[in-house]
Amino acid sequence: xxxxxxxxxxxxxxxxxxxxSAAIPLHLDxxxxxxxxxxxxxxxxxxKTVIIGKYSLPKWEINGLVEYVSGGPQPGGFFFAIPxxxxxxxxxxEASISQNVTVNPGSIYSLxxxxxxxxxxxxxxxxxxxxxxxxxSIQTLYSSDGGDTYAWAFMATSKVVKVTFHNPGVQxxxxxxxxxxxxxxxxLLPLKYSKGNLVKNSDFEIGPHVFKNFSTGILLPPKxxxxxxxxxxxxxxSLKPVKYIDKxxxxxxxxxxxxxxxxxxxxxxxxxxxxxxxxxxxxxxxIGDAKNACHGSMMVEAFAAKETLKVPYESQAKxxxxxASFKFQAISxxxxxxxxxxxxxxxxxxxxxxCGPILDNIRVFPVY
Ligand SMILES: *[C@@H]1O[C@H](CO)[C@@H](O)[C@H](O)[C@H]1NC(C)=O
Ligand SMILES: *[C@@H]1O[C@H](CO)[C@@H](O)[C@H](O)[C@H]1NC(C)=O
Ligand SMILES: *[C@@H]1O[C@H](CO)[C@@H](O)[C@H](O)[C@H]1NC(C)=O
Numbered sequence: 294x295x296x297x298x299x300x301x302x303x304x305x306x307x308x309x310x311x312x313x314s315a316a317i318p319l320h321l322d323x324x325x326x327x328x329x330x331x332x333x334x335x336x337x338x339x340x341k342t343v344i345i346g347k348y349s350l351p352k353w354e355i356n357g358l359v360e361y362v363s364g365g366p367q368p369g370g371f372f373f374a375i376p377x378x379x380x381x382x383x384x385x386x387e388a389s390i391s392q393n394v395t396v397n398p399g400s401i402y403s404l405x406x407x408x409x410x411x412x413x414x415x416x417x418x419x420x421x422x423x424x425x426x427x428x429x430s431i432q433t434l435y436s437s438d439g440g441d442t443y444a445w446a447f448m449a450t451s452k453v454v455k456v457t458f459h460n461p462g463v464q465x466x467x468x469x470x471x472x473x474x475x476x477x478x479x480x481l482l483p484l485k486y487s488k489g490n491l492v493k494n495s496d497f498e499i500g501p502h503v504f505k506n507f508s509t510g511i512l513l514p515p516k517x518x519x520x521x522x523x524x525x526x527x528x529x530x531s532l533k534p535v536k537y538i539d540k541x542x543x544x545x546x547x548x549x550x551x552x553x554x555x556x557x558x559x560x561x562x563x564x565x566x567x568x569x570x571x572x573x574x575x576x577x578x579x580i581g582d583a584k585n586a587c588h589g590s591m592m593v594e595a596f597a598a599k600e601t602l603k604v605p606y607e608s609q610a611k612x613x614x615x616x617a618s619f620k621f622q623a624i625s626x627x628x629x630x631x632x633x634x635x636x637x638x639x640x641x642x643x644x645x646x647x648c649g650p651i652l653d654n655i656r657v658f659p660v661y
Contacts, residue, residue: 320480321402322502325392325456327352328476330380334361342383350382350390357388357460358467381474383411384418384460386467391457394478396449403446403501403523404456405511406476409434412469419459422447425521428461429514431471433533435555437645440509444501444523444537446481477502484525491566491574491657492630493526496548500524503539503550510536510543510553510583515560524552526564530631533560538651544584544612551653553583554593554634561633566657568598568623573660576621576630579653580606581614585640587648592635597621597657598628603635606650610641614653620660630657 330350338349342360350359360383382390396402410416410431418429425447435441447454456478460470479502484493494500501511501523512534513524522528529535533556538545545551552562568574580593591606600621621628632652640646 320482321394321396322477322479324475324477325352325394328478330361330382330474333380344382353390353392355388355390358385359383359388359390360385360468362472381407381472383468383472384458384470386463386470387460388470389457389459390473391455393453393455395453396451397480398449398451401446401448401481401521401525403444403479403481404476405442405444405479405502405504405523406458407440407442407474407504409441409472409474411472412464412466414464414469415462416469416471417460417462418471418473419457419461420445421457421459422449422454424450427514434645435512435534435536435647436509437640437643438509440507441512442475442504442509443512443514443534445514446501446521446523448521475504477504481523481525489658491568491659492564492655493566494524495655496653497524497527497537497550497552498548499526500537500550503537503541505541508539508542510538510555512536512555528563528565530561530563531559532556535560535562538583543651544582546579546581546614546651546653548653551583551651553585553651554632554649555647557634557637557649561631562652563629563631564655565627565629568626568628569659570623570625573620573622574628574657575618575660576655576657577616577618578632578655579614579616580604580650581653582606582608582610582612583648583651584610584612585648586610586643586646587638588641589638590636591638591650593617593650593652594633594635595619596629596631598624608638608650614651616654630655 332351334349515529536553598621602619604617
């Protein structure tokens with residue numbers, strides 16, 4: 294189906310362009326060129342760690358004070374853990390890096406990027422493409438190893454988009470600022486409907502790029518639209534993110550991916566489904582643990598119409614799951630289904646690492 298769609302798209306594109314020579318980007322799902330910053334600026338373009346010259350960082354354009362940093366102990370007593378590779382960039386006051394990316398106009402893209410704050414101050418990272426921008430607070434650290442990874446989505450409105458990562462802040466210490474260690478992009482293919490099930494992307498199979506070698510999961514920040522989202526179909530509500538986890542690096546009950554509820558009641562994941570008023574539906578979902586040292590008594594709360602279900606789960610952190618279900622009666626033509634974790638959890642012996650129950654395979658079927 295996806296292949297057929299892409300053929301149709303290519304065909305349509307040719308019709309619009311009237312030229313077979315136009316380069317059609319494939320469905321991107323990879324690091325950006327020099328997205329891991331392992332291609333270094335020439336020594337002559339570095340003043341200590343500061344990159345001199347707008348085009349000195351290979352494949353990127355830089356503005357303002359951008360530092361090229363290597364993992365390990367730093368002058369001034371910092372220690373940078375750079376989980377993916379050896380190099381990273383740090384954006385000083387009002388500094389930015391950008392790159393032009395060739396895309397398919399009309400498609401939705403998700404950027405996955407490793408971003409960490411480097412000083413104690415509130416740090417914000419602004420991600421933008423022409424027409425869209427978002428300010429991401431990176432004040433809270435979710436993993437203790439500096440491996441926090443985020444995703445953000447946009448719709449391409451032209452064949453080339455300029456992707457920019459900017460530090461809008463002004464700190465007293467101009468070398469304070471977000472550290473970026475890897476940036477990838479993925480084209481999100483349109484949602485497919487599975488027969489009978491009213492929940493879209495119900496197994497979380499369509500989601501952001503996952504770094505191949507190393508992943509602490511991908512934080513999906515709240516307040517993204519459900520149409521243009523790194524997790525199509527779903528709404529991340531309230532203040533804090535949820536985490537997208539993949540089968541290669543975590544235990545996942547079904548398919549290739551699941552969601553870890555890492556922020557207790559401060560974050561909920563929801564979807565609005567079409568229902569027929571007064572009709573009965575059965576909501577079924579799976580909860581469990583990701584086999585990531587997240588122990589304890591967990592509880593997932595689920596809501597649909599006037600019904601609520603609290604499902605307890607005792608995590609041994611060995612990668613287990615259970616399935617729960619309940620029946621609800623629709624009140625209107627749209628029903629919001631919502632899930633959150635009732636409690637906060639951190640890893641055993643690692644209180645700086647937030648974790649929680651996982652959620653997967655959410656289905657709603659009419660009850661006849
Ligand atoms: C991106 O494209 C714009 C407009 O064509 C150009 O000004 C800019 O230098 C390009 N940036 C890079 C990094 O190539
Ligand atoms: C991932 O691992 C492969 C094989 O070990 C290596 O060639 C590649 O450079 C690594 N990529 C990153 C981003 O670390
Ligand atoms: C809902 O569906 C599940 C899975 O098919 C089933 O086990 C459960 O009994 C159903 N619940 C209700 C209330 O119909």
